[in-house]
Amino acid sequence: MQIISESVARELVSIEAAIVAVEGCFAAMAGGTARNFPVVREAIGVSDAVYGVKSGIDTGAEVLGLKAGGYWPHNLALGKTNHQSSTLLFDTKTGRASALVSANYLTGVRTGASSAIATKHLSRKDATVLGIIGTGGQSVFQLRATMAVRPLTAVHAWDLDESNLARFGETVRELGLEFRGHAEREAVLAAADIVVTATPSQAPLIDKAWVRPGTHISAMGADTRGKQELDPALVASASLFYDELEQVKTIGEFQHAFRLGMITEADLRGSIGQVIDGSLAGRRSDDEITVYDGTGVALQDLVVADLAVRLASEQGMGTSVEY
Incomplete structure (x- = not known):
């Protein structure tokens, strides 16, 4: 062995x-x-x-x-x-x-890779500003992975822990990017083209009203029943993609919109794998809001x-x- x-x-x-x-x-x-x-x-x-x-x-x-x-x-x-x-x-x-x-x-690497793959196929080609909600241990993986698929110029971030936010900001600047830490999550959404959520939250952190047209969101925190980072109304109004269908219905970000009857399987565009192999179109327009539910698969x-x-x-x- x-x-x-x-x-x-x-x-x-x-x-x-x-x-x-x-x-x-x-x-x-x-x-x-x-x-x-x-x-x-x-x-x-x-x-x-x-x-x-x-x-x-x-x-x-x-x-x-x-x-x-x-x-x-x-x-x-x-x-x-x-x-x-x-x-x-x-x-x-x-x-x-x-x-x-x-x-x-x-x-950490595979989670960053999953999000970056979704960003590569679903975000606007001209997207250069990353928003991070949650700057714990996963945030640097998300940053480096996104840099591998999009030419980032700036990063905006929020975290409840100011020390996490400051530490993450140092890493961003060391990589040659502009950094802004924010006390309000809404400010991150106002600035970013690509948004990654990576928290253990069990309540919505991003409101539908904050999200600009053309934004791509990779929701990476929900991998257990009860976890939640996005307003279900946002989920119900966006173009939805996922890693594994059964998991997004039960332990992923989409579980809440499913439970509330706001979406059904028919409302999901499809898997990121289908976009990769060309059997499904990804982003359809520059104004479309896309959401990827990355639950993490074996x-x-x-x-x-x-x-x-x-x-x-x-x-x-x-x-x-x-x-």
């Missing part, structure tokens, strides 16, 4: 390579050669943690496995990151476990883990153990 540590995964897998891998898996999902299995995600009653298991298979790429882990909100005080996860890969022909990959960094985790394993093998990195 190959063991890929956190440091090795970070060294090997770039955001650009992750975007290519995740884009391929979305296309494979749309083409029917890859599928995700039902998600297990539960509050465990210990340390206020939420634990989950995501699994799936890409028969074309011969990638099979699962990612297990979740969110431990008190970890920062222990000197660890709040998100903790590991990916286990299996040989598709024999079922034998083949690799164990530390997935903390890779989860195949995103599996393809970046598989990429790390392949690169480690090519470069003589990682550790091989008897199992």
